[in-house]
Amino acid sequence: MIKTRPVNDTRGDNSALKVVGDLKQDILTGYFKPGEKLKMPRLKERYQVGVSPLREALSQLLIEQLVVVENQRGFKVHPVSREEMRDIYATRAEIEALCIGLAVERGDDEWEAGILAAAHTMHKFGDMVDKDPQEWERRHQAFHTAIAQGCNSPTLLQVRRSLYEKASRYRNLWLKKNMANSNVFDANQKEHQQLIDALLAGDGEQARELIRQHLLSPSRALEKTSGLEELAD
Amino acid sequence: MIKTRPVNDTRGDNSALKVVGDLKQDILTGYFKPGEKLKMPRLKERYQVGVSPLREALSQLLIEQLVVVENQRGFKVHPVSREEMRDIYATRAEIEALCIGLAVERGDDEWEAGILAAAHTMHKFGDMVDKDPQEWERRHQAFHTAIAQGCNSPTLLQVRRSLYEKASRYRNLWLKKNMANSNVFDANQKEHQQLIDALLAGDGEQARELIRQHLLSPSRALEKTSGLEELAD
DNA sequence: TTAATTTAAAATGTCGACATTATTGCATTG
DNA sequence: CAATGCAATAATGTCGACATTTTAAATTAA
Numbered sequence: 001m002i003k004t005r006p007v008n009d010t011r012g013d014n015s016a017l018k019v020v021g022d023l024k025q026d027i028l029t030g031y032f033k034p035g036e037k038l039k040m041p042r043l044k045e046r047y048q049v050g051v052s053p054l055r056e057a058l059s060q061l062l063i064e065q066l067v068v069v070e071n072q073r074g075f076k077v078h079p080v081s082r083e084e085m086r087d088i089y090a091t092r093a094e095i096e097a098l099c100i101g102l103a104v105e106r107g108d109d110e111w112e113a114g115i116l117a118a119a120h121t122m123h124k125f126g127d128m129v130d131k132d133p134q135e136w137e138r139r140h141q142a143f144h145t146a147i148a149q150g151c152n153s154p155t156l157l158q159v160r161r162s163l164y165e166k167a168s169r170y171r172n173l174w175l176k177k178n179m180a181n182s183n184v185f186d187a188n189q190k191e192h193q194q195l196i197d198a199l200l201a202g203d204g205e206q207a208r209e210l211i212r213q214h215l216l217s218p219s220r221a222l223e224k225t226s227g228l229e230e231l232a233d
Numbered sequence: 234m235i236k237t238r239p240v241n242d243t244r245g246d247n248s249a250l251k252v253v254g255d256l257k258q259d260i261l262t263g264y265f266k267p268g269e270k271l272k273m274p275r276l277k278e279r280y281q282v283g284v285s286p287l288r289e290a291l292s293q294l295l296i297e298q299l300v301v302v303e304n305q306r307g308f309k310v311h312p313v314s315r316e317e318m319r320d321i322y323a324t325r326a327e328i329e330a331l332c333i334g335l336a337v338e339r340g341d342d343e344w345e346a347g348i349l350a351a352a353h354t355m356h357k358f359g360d361m362v363d364k365d366p367q368e369w370e371r372r373h374q375a376f377h378t379a380i381a382q383g384c385n386s387p388t389l390l391q392v393r394r395s396l397y398e399k400a401s402r403y404r405n406l407w408l409k410k411n412m413a414n415s416n417v418f419d420a421n422q423k424e425h426q427q428l429i430d431a432l433l434a435g436d437g438e439q440a441r442e443l444i445r446q447h448l449l450s451p452s453r454a455l456e457k458t459s460g461l462e463e464l465a466d
Numbered sequence: 467t468t469a470a471t472t473t474a475a476a477a478t479g480t481c482g483a484c485a486t487t488a489t490t491g492c493a494t495t496g
Numbered sequence: 497c498a499a500t501g502c503a504a505t506a507a508t509g510t511c512g513a514c515a516t517t518t519t520a521a522a523t524t525a526a
Contacts, residue, residue, distance in 0.1 A: 014304050014479065016292065040507070050481050052285060055509085059249065059292040065391075071247050072487050072508060084388075091388040094331055102327075155317075155324040155399075158298075159392050166388075247509065273477070283511050288479085305478060305517055 015053035016060075022047060023057055027066050027077055028168040034080040038067065064162060082223065085170045089219035092163045096148065096215055097208040099160060103150025104204035111150040112200060118146040119196060126189055133175040136185075143192065147199065174218040177225060188214075248286035249293075255280060256290055260299050260310055261401040267313040271300065297395060315456070318403045322452035325396045329381065329448055330441040332393060336383025337437035344383040345433060351379040352429060359422055366408040369418075376425065380432065407451040410458060421447075 023043075026032050043054050058075045061067045067075045103111065122139045125131075141164070148160055178184045191214050198207040256276075259265050276287050291308045294300045300308045336344065355372045358364075374397070381393055411417045424447050431440040 016479090017304075051509085052288070052480055055249075055285070055289055056292040059289040060296045063293045063296040069247075069250075071250075074488095074508060087386050087388045091386055091392070094335075094389070095392075098327055098331065153320050153324055155320045155396070156327070159324070159328075159396075163388070163392075249509090284479085285510055289509095306519095307478060 015049045016056035019047045019049055019053055020057040020060055024061060024064075024066065024165070027061070028165065028172070030169065030172060032077050034077050034169065036077045038075040038077065040074070065166065080169060085167075085219060085222060088163060088167050088170070089216060092160075092167055093212045093215040095156070095160055095163060096144070096211050099148040099151040099153075099156060100199075100207050100211050101204050102153065102156075103147060104199060104202055104207060106152050107150030107199075111146075114146040114149065115143070115196060115199065118143040119192060122192070123189070126185060131179060131185070133179045136179075137171070137175060140188075147195075170222060171218060173225075174222055177221070248282045249289035252280045252282055252286055253290040253293055257294060257297075257299065257398070260294070261398065261405070263402065263405060265310050267310050267402065269310045271308040271310065273307070298399065313402060318400075318452060318455060321396060321400050321403070322449060325393075325400055326445045326448040328389070328393055328396060329377070329444050332381040332384040332389060333432075333440050333444050334437050335386065335389075336380060337432060337435060337440060339385050340383030340432075344379075347379040347382065348376075348429060348432065351376040352425060355425065356422070359418060364412060364418070366412045369412075370404070370408060373421075380428075403455060404451060406458070407455055410454070 032038060038058065040051050040054060044050065047054065058067055058069070062069055062075075066078050068078050069075050118139070122143050125136060125139050148157060151157065191210065195207060195210045195214065198210060265271060271291070273284050273287060277283065280287070291300055291302070295302055295308075299311050301311050302308050351372075355376050358369060358372050381390060384390065424443065428440060428443045428447065431443060
């Protein structure tokens with residue numbers, strides 16, 4: 001029996017690594033607003049660590065472009081903008097299409113099984129009445145990740161994950177807007193089925209086009225809303 | 234008149250940011266070998282700063298996957314492996330093809346001019362007798378960057394740069410092996426001309442295929458060499 | 467000699483302290 | 497009243513110190 005360890009088990013890690021996860025979550029979920037100044041006293045209080053681990057954590061989020069720094073003026077949450085949203089979503093769509101194209105070429109039976117399993121998990125959730133957006137998003141992402149895994153390239157998957165996280169702040173807005181709207185979820189379900197069909201048929205070109213449209217729809221929806229202004233730029 | 238500032242001007246930056254550049258250089262050029270332990274006393278001595286800025290710098294290189302960390306055992310240079318080299322180069326080829334495909338769709342006259350300018354700068358260097366590999370690589374990269382710029386996507390270009398840096402350690406091996414071999418440089422020159430022709434003709438598909446082959450050739454060459462073993466894994 | 471154990475040395479990760487720099491609030495002036 | 501200048505308040509970035517842990521060396525035992 002292989003001993004696995006939960007993804008959020010941070011026992012052997014140092015303080016910085018522990019705080020990276022929490023801080024990232026707080027930024028992605030919007031607890032810290034875009035553009036907001038991240039003052040050390042507040043962070044020390046919230047995460048119960050000194051400045052050294054905090055600065056290490058912030059240095060990591062700096063490279064992931066979730067925070068920005070200005071000398072002698074500390075750290076801020078990376079601001080949001082329509083332009084950035086467009087660019088991130090467009091890039092994500094291309095990267096995801098790339099993953100899928102390679103996956104169709106390289107994917108094996110185990111890959112296909114993983115997709116069907118994840119699809120089932122998603123489908124079950126669709127029946128629920130109390131749609132917790134976070135849990136829905138978890139399963140939704142698990143489904144797409146199962147597909148992308150088929151590309152079998154750690155480097156590419158790393159790029160993919162990074163873009164997914166960058167997009168999270170915008171996606172959370174979209175989720176708030178649409179969690180009541182069950183049409184959206186039904187349409188999603190349909191698109192997923194089309195995607196699965198194309199994948200199992202080995203039609204890479206079709207799958208690539210489907211995923212592009214699928215990934216861009218939240219972006220298109222957000223273009224029209226005024227939700228972005230709320231998040232000070 | 235706009236006041237520009239040289240890329241390596243680090244006056245307003247904090248110590249960590251200054252040391253990031255130097256440390257990265259030292260890792261990419263192989264001054265610190267893959268897998269080598271990065272001990273604080275040595276780093277303090279070399280970069281003339283305390284542990285705090287050092288740990289911040291290392292935290293950034295951690296996300297860029299140039300170093301790895303183990304709790305209570307400090308930082309190490311990220312090890313190299315044939316597998317990683319293959320994956321990085323393959324991913325880079327796909328990303329570069331993606332950039333170029335978009336660039337052909339979106340590029341304007343200024344873009345084309347930039348390519349020709351960079352090509353000229355490269356060509357001039359080809360005539361020189363004393364081929365400094367570093368300078369050659371600078372111009373080579375400037376040429377490819379000029380092309381990729383046409384995609385007009387900061388996010389995608391960021392991904393591209395990150396992969397370029399990850400590949401640097403392997404590329405430096407290749408450069409050492411081939412700096413005497415002028416056949417290689419001539420072949421390169423030819424491939425560049427083909428690429429330019431395809432780009433100016435607007436043939437995206439052709440350009441994408443050319444760039445894939447172009448980027449993969451160092452990887453293929455390195456597959457055969459024994460150079461990797463020198464770098465302890 | 468090899469293996470195990472103890473001891474000593476060195477390195478890591480974190481905090482508090484301090485100098486420097488930014489920001490805020492208040493008074494002064496035009 | 498607006499704008500400017502000044503003081504006091506707060507925050508940043510860096511270092512040295514310290515407890516903890518790892519690594520290396522020395523010693524002992526088999």
